[in-house]
Amino acid sequence: MTVEEKFDNAKDKIAGKAKEVEGKVTGDKSREAEGKAQNFFGKAKDKVVDATEAVKDKAEDAFEAVKDGVDNLKK
Template structure:
């Protein structure tokens, strides 16, 4: 996950929490729900980015294993 992605996700989580608290303090249920949704969205983007990084790493490992196998066959 890039630094920009981490920053963007953290921004969503912090802004969401701020909206949620604002909604609780003012009694605005819609604002509170909006904040919860935005915070959840930031957390979800973190999980998706982490999963994508894991898949990418596994794919790179598989490609390297195939390359190593081909190189061993050539010897």
């Protein structure tokens, strides 16, 4: 995950939490829900990036295993 992605996701989580608290304090259920949604969105983006990186790592490992297997067959 890049620094920009981490910052963007953290920004969503913090802004979402702030809106949620603001909504609770003012009794604005719409603002509270908006904050919860934004906070959830920031957390979800973290999960997507982590999953994407895991898939990329597995694909690279599989590629290297196949490459090593082909190299061994050539010997």
